[in-house]
Amino acid sequence: MAIDTTTNVTDTRATLNGRVNAQGEATNYAFQYGTTTDYGQQTRLVALPADAGERAVTTELDGLVPGTDYNVRVIASNASGTEVSANATFRTTGTAPAPTPRPSVTTGSAVASLSTATLTGTVNPQGRETVYYFEFGETANYGQQTAPQNAGSGATNVSVQAALSGLRTDATYNYRLVAVGPNGSIATGENRTFTTGGSASTMLSFFGHTSFTDQNGVGGVFLGCFGAVQCRGGMTLERSGKLLGERKAYTIRANNGGIVHITLNDLGKRLLRQRGAMNVRTTVLNENGQRVTGTTKLIRYSTNGLKG
Template sequence: MKTIIILIVALFVVWLGYGMLKNNETTTSGADVTTPTTKVPNQNTNTVTLTPSAPSVETMSTTATSNSTALVTGQVKPNGAGTSYWYEYGETSALGTRTTSQQIGSGYKFIPTPAYITGLKANTLYYFRLSGSNRFATTNGATHTFQTNTNPPPQGSAPTTRTTSATTISRTTANINGTVNPNNSATTYWFEYGTDTEFGNLTAFQQIGSGNSQISASVSLSDLAPLTKYYFRLNAQNGYGTVNGPILSFTTTGPSNPGQPTADTTSAKNVTSTSATFTGVINPNGAQVTYWFEYSEDSLLGQLIGSGTPEQTVSAGTKNVTVQTDINLIPKKKYYYRLVAKNQYGAVRGDIVSFTTNK
């Protein structure tokens, strides 16, 4: 009998995982409904305007039962407003008892909504339905039934989830992070994020198996707005329920619009009779920069020595970056040099700095 219970639970979890992946496939093709705005491009490059509304709710008839428990599931689409879901159940169609509410954000994708109902009577027929609610209305799904039996309940619990700080934050990108413990049941995780605590955006569903240890979860976000505060949280789900991690935030860097870099020539270092290190400071101002040093024995740099030092690059960013280049020179000569930096928005030259090589 124990083998039968394990088989039922395994089949239920496989069905749940397949439903998540299938839902993710169908909602990421065609119209993209997880962008921060309510205007969504379709396959014909037209624009569809999505208006927030009451959630869409579908109760699934598939269940896995024991003598005192039932695994039930369905799916809910929040339709643009922060939404919670729960199940109502009872021994008659009047129902009468409900599970704890779970939060699923405000996106425009259907999200699987499992729940693990406990405290049931053996060999009893129960009615149940899924409900979802947001600020617009509460929507009730269809009512189905399940029958408990004499089998002992399966062993397992909902996952443990923790949201951790965002990293590698730039003008338009960031990595959001967290940890999940599946607690011995096949588990899927995803992140929600947006410019307020209703989020509105979902990352892809990721499966992490059924172990019993903390697993790192991380997703790279792109196409973010500069100088904007974003809220995010990690969610995890298995056959025993959905768990929301704490809400954290980060702010993307500036400038609002990238521009030409700044370049500041600084004093030469490590000066010997035959070499020196040219130094300077660059701020890329949001776009990748190419830089080099021009140098000459002419104080106005009217006659450069060659074409200057080899070109090097600094990645896009908004912080000052110290750069330097080693160069071979002639003894007892006075040299003049300056830093040159350019990106797609323009080129700039730093002030001219001088030094004299040793004897």
């Protein structure tokens, strides 16, 4: 993997040419570039087929700053990992503009679950229109980035964040905040890491075999969440294959327990009004795909009976 040449260089544009070998695996590649070896900007990811041959790759850069030295490299990722080429440099033609204040950034903390994460940070645009994004990946070479967002043009710190999804479970990710001001002025925050949870790290469990409802059909099921990450998902109550109630989403903190509330539908209310208590099939889902199913006895704790 290498950068071969930089051609068609003008004041604001350049063509990058390189080589990537997918080593027989489906691979994505991109070019990273910037005025320092922190790079800070990346072209869109392009997919390569899973063959073992070396392929020529190219991209067009636009919006560059005249009379400025740029660093560039190729980055490629597949199931085996992420690799980067050696650094190469080129200089745009023309006269460099007068220096402008660079934005300042601080990479903040991350909150991760099994396959998602929310990244935070602060950006100070230093009085000039600025955009920001987060770079992230399973190595400090990153390889992926969030969509650019506008941080405004103020002169004070702005709190920013971005949501990630589709992450691998049981994986450690590197990330940093990047801000881009006028004329391509770039500021990068410090590298930080977070670790996603794993399917084996959290377990759902029923507390007992009794669920309950009040006279209006509003009740709950006692659940426990044991492990390193919180439990999030949905829950249904059924009898003889018919849905009696459903909870679309719930959250229980890690190593905690509580009542997941659920409201019976009209059929559930009618059956419970007739019976006073009945066995129901309770199914609880965790966001990692874990499914817990059991029979609980649904009882009515009000002596007034169901109304309506």
